[in-house]
Amino acid sequence: MRSSETIPYPHLAWRLYSVWYRHMRVYTKNLVSNGLPPFLEPLLFLVGVGLGLSRYITESMDGMSYITFLGTGLLVTTAMFTASFECTYATFIRLEFEKVYDGMLAAPITVNNLIVGEIIWAGTKGLFFSFAVLCILTPFGIVRLPQALLAPLVGFLTGVMFASMSLLVTSFVKTINHFNFYMTGFLSPMFFFSGVVFPVSNLPKPVQLVAQIVPLTHSVRLVRAVCLSRYDPGLLANLAYILVFVAVFGALAVRRLRRRLVS
Amino acid sequence: MAVIGVDKVSKSFGRLRAVCELSFAVEAGSCFGLLGPNGAGKTTMMKMIYGTAARDANDGGTIEVFGFDPARDELSIKYLSGVVPQENNLDDELNVIQNLLVYAKFYGLPARVARERIASLLAFLELSEKVKARIRELSGGMKRRLVIARALLNNPRLLILDEPTTGLDPQVRHLIWEKLRQLRSGGTTILLTTHYMEEAFQICDRVLIMDKGRKVMEDHPQRLLEQNIERYVLEIPQEHAAKAIDGRRLPEAVRVDHAQGISRFYCDDLDRLKVVTDMLNGQAYYLRQANLEDVFLKATGRGLNEKQ
Numbered sequence: 016m017r018s019s020e021t022i023p024y025p026h027l028a029w030r031l032y033s034v035w036y037r038h039m040r041v042y043t044k045n046l047v048s049n050g051l052p053p054f055l056e057p058l059l060f061l062v063g064v065g066l067g068l069s070r071y072i073t074e075s076m077d078g079m080s081y082i083t084f085l086g087t088g089l090l091v092t093t094a095m096f097t098a099s100f101e102c103t104y105a106t107f108i109r110l111e112f113e114k115v116y117d118g119m120l121a122a123p124i125t126v127n128n129l130i131v132g133e134i135i136w137a138g139t140k141g142l143f144f145s146f147a148v149l150c151i152l153t154p155f156g157i158v159r160l161p162q163a164l165l166a167p168l169v170g171f172l173t174g175v176m177f178a179s180m181s182l183l184v185t186s187f188v189k190t191i192n193h194f195n196f197y198m199t200g201f202l203s204p205m206f207f208f209s210g211v212v213f214p215v216s217n218l219p220k221p222v223q224l225v226a227q228i229v230p231l232t233h234s235v236r237l238v239r240a241v242c243l244s245r246y247d248p249g250l251l252a253n254l255a256y257i258l259v260f261v262a263v264f265g266a267l268a269v270r271r272l273r274r275r276l277v278s
Numbered sequence: 279m280a281v282i283g284v285d286k287v288s289k290s291f292g293r294l295r296a297v298c299e300l301s302f303a304v305e306a307g308s309c310f311g312l313l314g315p316n317g318a319g320k321t322t323m324m325k326m327i328y329g330t331a332a333r334d335a336n337d338g339g340t341i342e343v344f345g346f347d348p349a350r351d352e353l354s355i356k357y358l359s360g361v362v363p364q365e366n367n368l369d370d371e372l373n374v375i376q377n378l379l380v381y382a383k384f385y386g387l388p389a390r391v392a393r394e395r396i397a398s399l400l401a402f403l404e405l406s407e408k409v410k411a412r413i414r415e416l417s418g419g420m421k422r423r424l425v426i427a428r429a430l431l432n433n434p435r436l437l438i439l440d441e442p443t444t445g446l447d448p449q450v451r452h453l454i455w456e457k458l459r460q461l462r463s464g465g466t467t468i469l470l471t472t473h474y475m476e477e478a479f480q481i482c483d484r485v486l487i488m489d490k491g492r493k494v495m496e497d498h499p500q501r502l503l504e505q506n507i508e509r510y511v512l513e514i515p516q517e518h519a520a521k522a523i524d525g526r527r528l529p530e531a532v533r534v535d536h537a538q539g540i541s542r543f544y545c546d547d548l549d550r551l552k553v554v555t556d557m558l559n560g561q562a563y564y565l566r567q568a569n570l571e572d573v574f575l576k577a578t579g580r581g582l583n584e585k586q
């Protein structure tokens with residue numbers, strides 16, 4: 016006998032929100048230790064590397080001063096790193112050691128809700144970290160308001176993109192040390208070869224090609240465009256890349272993690 | 279009316295069959311106990327009921343919970359049920375009330391309703407003083423009660439508890455039994471697993487003993503006792519028993535088994551067991567009523583199997 020009763024469990028948006036809310040509450044529990052570093056790190060970076068180094072770099076890069084070039088790049092790399100950490104080490108710990116997900120899955124949410132909620136949360140962290148960088152760049156006059164206010168949105172997209180990829184990586188990982196390969200073997204090189212620290216246009220052709228393929232390049236282009244209000248139709252391709260990337264990697268991550276969460 | 283109907287359900291992990299063509303029904307408002315040695319498949323069976331394990335597909339097995347199939351309507355089932363998993367999985371980073379508030383969100387409870395419900399649940403489980411405590415500061419018994427409170431947040435019609443009292447002291451155990459009895463009187467259907475035969479005897483209306491994924495027996499606990507085991511048991515260390523009995527004839531209808539250093543003599547007639555004690559020349563012995571544990575051991579064997 017199939018039940019004809021309709022059960023008033025929360026709708027999809029609420030279920031995603033409740034997953035997001037759980038992560039947000041845990042994160043904001045330690046507001047000082049979690050909330051301060053996103054501001055301090057870019058500050059140190061700018062003072063140490065930017066101001067110190069840029070005296071020697073007088074050539075403009077892609078038509079902007081070096082400090083603007085580097086600063087705008089940081090707006091998205093910070094989102095990349097925070098989302099990647101969240102969806103590798105932190106996710107793995109919740110999955111394997113704390114059994115947090117087992118508890119959550121006994122409530123009326125599905126595995127899909129859980130993973131998508133996690134991705135949206137990582138995106139939110141990306142947004143917040145971008146915003147923190149923005150708060151540092153603005154008083155130095157490195158970027159201008161109001162146009163740069165769009166940068167955290169690019170941070171959100173970047174966070175979502177790296178969250179879906181990181182979750183896919185996590186679905187393969189058996190011991191937590193394996194993430195070191197992903198971090199130093201993939202994310203760190205990307206930091207250098209995606210046009211954050213220097214433009215890729217002068218690099219050898221094969222390296223340029225690789226730079227076109229990796230995700231960070233597309234975030235960097237978008238964020239520079241919004242900060243400098245330099246819009247061109249090519250940006251649509253960057254945006255499309257990000258959206259397709261999220262859809263594909265997100266779907267793969269859901270499929271593989273489902274097998275780990277539901278036996 | 280049955281709240282849970284399980285019919286010929288199996289679950290394989292690769293070549294291992296953790297649950298094997300299991301069938302049972304849990305009546306509304308009753309307390310149903312799943313018993314079985316480690317690795318019998320109890321947890322796996324429960325997870326299939328609330329949808330975090332998938333039963334083997336296309337083998338004719340079906341599960342219905344409130345008329346919903348967990349493979350298709352897990353959200354409806356989860357909304358109507360509360361789950362206490364085998365391992366406590368509280369959020370260590372949050373305190374007691376935050377744990378419950380975060381969880382209340384999953385049910386869409388408005389904040390004010392959630393706070394009221396949390397206050398009454400903490401009082402019900404005698405945790406009111408711990409509202410602001412960190413999880414690490416709680417004793418094992420408090421953590422367990424908090425997980426039970428969490429499972430009760432949405433006033434579930436079905437409460438699923440996987441070993442609710444394992445590792446807890448007798449006081450806490452009795453408290454939890456009392457609370458479960460109260461919930462059942464209030465109309466909540468309860469499905470639990472346990473290794474404590476006394477627990478099954480105290481609170482279950484019906485128990486199912488399973489072993490290696492299969493049902494061994496199922497009945498009201500009292501009837502299981504009456505129909506599957508003699509009324510009395512005499513336990514004697516095996517070496518003493520061997521020496522004392524040594525070739526002598528035992529009274530009629532006395533059954534013996536020897537395992538793990540103890541000889542056990544079973545009989546419905548106390549006097550006949552007394553005849554055996556008289557042969558002992560003053561050696562120590564233990565004469566008692568048979569209990570569910572004896573039935574359990576008879577049904578599932580005394581030795582360990584490869585899954586335990």
Ligand SMILES: Nc1ncnc2c1ncn2[C@@H]1O[C@H](COP(=O)(O)OP(=O)(O)OP(=O)(O)O)[C@@H](O)[C@H]1O
Binds near residue numbers: 314316
């Ligand atoms: N995810 C899994 N992958 C592979 N095998 C599993 C998995 N979960 C359980 N098993 C196996 O299935 C069998 C039944 O396990 P289950 O946890 O259901 O037993 P149980 O009756 O709950 O035992 P216990 O009393 O120890 O809790 C065991 O042999 C176990 O090793």
Ligand SMILES: [Mg+2]
Binds near residue numbers: 320321364440
């Ligand atoms: Mg178990």
